[in-house]
Amino acid sequence: MQQLLNYIKSIHPLPAEALEALFSISSEVSFKKNTDVQPIGHTCRTVYFIKKGALRIYYLKDGVDVTESFEFENAIVARAESLFSGKPSKKAIQALEDTALIAINAPALFKLYDDYPSLERLFRKIFEDAYVKTVVRLESLQFHTAEERYQNLLKDHPYILQRVPLKYIASYLGITAVSLSRIRAIK
Amino acid sequence: MQQLLNYIKSIHPLPAEALEALFSISSEVSFKKNTDVQPIGHTCRTVYFIKKGALRIYYLKDGVDVTESFEFENAIVARAESLFSGKPSKKAIQALEDTALIAINAPALFKLYDDYPSLERLFRKIFEDAYVKTVVRLESLQFHTAEERYQNLLKDHPYILQRVPLKYIASYLGITAVSLSRIRAIK
DNA sequence: CAATGCACTTTACATATGATAAGTAATTAC
DNA sequence: GTAATTACTTATCATATGTAAAGTGCATTG
Structure with a gap:
């Protein structure tokens, strides 16, 4: 739990009793690559902290897999709109x-x-931060072209390219894998 | 302030002292149609409650006006990513x-x-609700076509069509006014 | 009331992205 | 280690949306 402790400290340090209470309702779980942590249709009643690995949130649009977001180590993950x-x-x-x-x-x-x-207060701040990230992402989708979004991703989160298949990145950017291939080919 | 009081009650009722404290840092302001409540480049340090009228948040993309969101009576408005x-x-x-x-x-x-x-707690809940709305809007932009977004707007917020010029609605939907005209003409 | 401006639509053309399919490279499974 | 699967790219064609310009209707104003 040390890792979660450090994360908490960086946002809003907790007194010992609050930490204990939090730990008392937390448990460690593991998932194999490419398995669902929570399925579609499930009401979100869990907030996850990533110790190791990577998660994505996805949606099926007419049977086609569309990625909404990625999260990596030392991040909190939840589907806010359900939670x-x-x-x-x-x-x-x-x-x-x-x-x-x-x-x-x-x-x-x-x-x-x-x-x-x-x-x-801790979780208020955590979700305020998540809210800000979502607004910034909304701006990205609404205000920028697919190519701008790709270039910004390269600039801001280059490690994502190393850890996530391009097909997921494509739908995350709001385009098809074919279109992303074209954008990448230009330069 | 009665209107704000009712709004607060509907989310998380406050004890008298908390209400007083809140009112002590609040003031009433008015804006004429088509004037800026807060300009671009301003750091958001105000949370607004709309008593009467309508607001929109917009952005200039290469000099072109793009609407991010609309808000009407009895809603809280702030630019979260700045606030x-x-x-x-x-x-x-x-x-x-x-x-x-x-x-x-x-x-x-x-x-x-x-x-x-x-x-x-009151404002935690207010901004959690705003967060949910933003996620739903993100889903709309990423997962649906322009026509689906227009049809959903018609279904969920038909009054917006009555109160907001189509040119603003177009960029809100992520398309041009010309393209919106085409979508509307189909049926 | 005429004139100007603004919102909206329509048309024509340009362009970006999508869909499909085929080909190549990388990964996984046996 | 080979076969099978998956990921990615490339090419072709179709389509949606963008840009520009012109036209229509409505509202505002002098």
Whole structure:
């Protein structure tokens, strides 16, 4: 849990009792490469912390796999639109590599907020950050061309190219794998 | 302030002292149709509640006006990516109609969180809801075609068509006004 | 009331992206 | 180590959307 501890410290340090309470509703789980961590149609009741490996969130559009997002080590992952609405998600979470996670029971977490304001503050900040990332991603999709989005990805997250198949990156950028190939071929 | 009170009650009722504290950092402001509430390049330090009227958030892409979002009565508006990061926003907020707002001083609000956990919870929930809306919008842009997005807008927010010029709706949908015209002409 | 401007539509043409299919390279499985 | 599968690229053609320009209707204004 040391890794999660460091992550927490970097955002909002917790008093010992709050940490204990958090750990009491957390457990370690592992997933093999290419297996679903949570399937489509499942209501999100778990917040994951990635110890090792990589996850992606994806959706099936008329049977075609479309990637919404990637996450790697030392990040929190959840399908917010399901977690905060209580509705089933149309998206799944998949392990892109053999992945070790810490699973935090979300309903239990939300109950702990009453007793540990520091926990509420920590996760408020975590999800504010996630919100900001989502807005920035929205801007990217709405305001930039596919080629700009690819160049920005190269600039900002070059490691993604090393760890994620291009077919997933293509749909993440909002284009087909064929189109991404063309964009990459230009230069 | 009654209107804001009702809005708050619907999300997370506040004790009297927390309400007073919130009102003490809030003020009423008005904007004429087509004026900027906040300009591009401004760091967002205000959270607005719309009493009456309509706002949009927009961006200039190579000099071309692109609308990110619309908000109407009884909604909270802020540019999250600036508010929560402290960075200047590349986007502006504009009044689409003569608009009456309640302006909440955001840095002051964040300080109040220490003394009024109920305030922190209220705004945590408000921004969680906003986060969910942003994720749903991201899904819409990434997973659906322009025509599907228009049909969904018709279905879910038909009043927007009555209150907002089509040119703004077009860029909101990620297409040009010409392309929207074509989509509308089909049926 | 005429005139100007603005929102919107329509047309014609250009271009980017999609769909399909074939070919190559890399990876996985036996 | 070879075969089979998967990932990626390339080519061709179809299509949706963009750009530019012209036209229509409505509203605002002097």
